[in-house]
Amino acid sequence: MPPFAGLDSNPAPTRTKRDSNIVTVDVGGQIFQTTQQTLTLGGPKSLFSRVSESPFIDRDPELFSILLSLLRTGNLPSRAKAFDLQDLIDEAQFYGVEPLLVNSLSNPAQFDAFNLEKSLVLPLNGRDSPSAIATTPFGSVHVAHGSKITSFDWSMRRKSTVLTGFTAVDSLLAISPSLAAAGATDFSGLQILDLEKGFVRESLNWENVTRSGSTVQGIGSSPEFLFASFESGRRNSNSIMVYDLQSLRPATEIGHCEIYGADIDSAIPATKLNWVSGYGLLMASGSHSGPSGVFGNIKFWDIRSGNVVWEIKEKVDCFSDVSVSDDLSGIFKVGVNSGEVFFADLRNMGAENSWVCLGDGRKVVNGKKEGVGCKIESHGNQVFCSKGGDIELWTEVMMGNSKKREDGLEERVFRKNLMGRVKDMGGSKITNLAFGGNKMFVSRKDQQNVEVWQSSVRGY
Structure with missing residues (x-):
């Protein structure tokens, strides 16, 4: 099964006008909720901008959680230290947000x-x-x-x-x-x-x-x-x-x-x-x-x-x-x-x-x-x-x-x-x-x- 199951064939989940800004996605069997504004912080070319188009993503949910936190705050959470850096790099490259990871870990400031x-x-x-x-x-x-x-x-x-x-x-x-x-x-x-x-x-x-x-x-x-x-x-x-x-x-x-x-x-x-x-x-x-x-x-x-x-x-x-x-x-x-x-x-x-x-x-x-x-x-x-x-x-x-x-x-x-x-x-x-x-x-x-x-x- 491809990582973004049904990405091109399945329509986006139906949402009411009231909750139209809330995005719900299943990553590797774990449910995440976030806002459309947060996902757009990944940039127009990142796969985060297309997350709402797929009800299921066949990727590691824990690494997705780390990168979602990076989108929300601009910094990696402290729990990221439990993961191998190369795993984070690979996942950031997959989602198209490696520049955000670089800025978080190697910013001159x-x-x-x-x-x-x-x-x-x-x-x-x-x-x-x-x-x-x-x-x-x-x-x-x-x-x-x-x-x-x-x-x-x-x-x-x-x-x-x-x-x-x-x-x-x-x-x-x-x-x-x-x-x-x-x-x-x-x-x-x-x-x-x-x-x-x-x-x-x-x-x-x-x-x-x-x-x-x-x-x-x-x-x-x-x-x-x-x-x-x-x-x-x-x-x-x-x-x-x-x-x-x-x-x-x-x-x-x-x-x-x-x-x-x-x-x-x-x-x-x-x-x-x-x-x-x-x-x-x-x-x-x-x-x-x-x-x-x-x-x-x-x-x-x-x-x-x-x-x-x-x-x-x-x-x-x-x-x-x-x-x-x-x-x-x-x-x-x-x-x-x-x-x-x-x-x-x-x-x-x-x-x-x-x-x-x-x-x-x-x-x-x-x-x-x-x-x-x-x-x-x-x-x-x-x-x-x-x-x-x-x-x-x-x-x-x-x-x-x-x-x-x-x-x-x-x-x-x-x-x-x-x-x-x-x-x-x-x-x-x-x-x-x-x-x-x-x-x-x-x-x-x-x-x-x-x-x-x-x-x-x-x-x-």
Whole structure:
């Protein structure tokens, strides 16, 4: 007997005008009553919208009860924890309401930075450690390791692996749950990969003056554009290409530099690209290590005019890593020498000496390079900075009577979480840090897996 018995042949049960909004349905021998309005919350394409057309559905009544509760409240009931998640996923797919289940279990709004626990470890095939991690808004994740990219769906239950044309992947960006952009510093071209079908959909290249191959140094995106930082194979030119995200056709080019002689500043390609939607600007950062130390620059580009709106040149305690936050309207870096976290206020864009040390300012110059390999990422209203095997958590403290600075802006105060770190985080050195949905993804040196840190959500 098909799941929806008599769906197309039997007429809907006769109801009086008074109770015409009440729907009665038999699921696997158990009677349920609900309203037509509740069923429409599943969406016009879901089978819930057709439930009233069938007097009997040959499915599990307990799982139907869980999904009906999801429709009514938008959340899974606590009793859902008694069921295997895969059973719920299969049933949600059958009824056509998997997006509601995803929103309930992996909504970014559920992320609680102060209540993170390691929920599982994602194993990878092969001997290579992760070199890059890319996430999607609702928690699916792509992990580059060696020449492969392994993808996990939002539930972390379904896994697939594709082989790229690179020896190793250095830059990775999720364009969609099934499409990713990948690049390598030792192999020409930006590859657009179809991760479901396992093939290279398109290869994008930058034509430089010397017509030598061009390698990808960094990738970023906005709702409209895909950004790629290229460097020529001879390392004497670099540029940032802007592509239309839908057609993948070139839209414009910014920051094209041809290096002549000892023009060191121009020789630094951008290795990190972040779109700042609140300002409509692209942040591009890159650094270089030489005999005299580490130096670099952070540039904010207006891609419409192709002009640099703000540039910060790093010389004293250059960034080991840098992140920008729209929510906090600020830039955050971890100093390569001090290992301390610094903040620059985007509301004061263009100011000199913008950095404010949030940690121990006395350690700014000590020659030990304590920040080498440290990672920093902002997520929501928090900033996460890896220090070896641990992670510091920084949050802005709202002051009732904040002091006014010389530029007229209120003094902003950031404090480290009282615990000093995400609890029980300790382990080998952290090499990648990424966020997606209500999850934090962490990879460590010499480990062939990815840790998933998650705050508990209702039902699971």
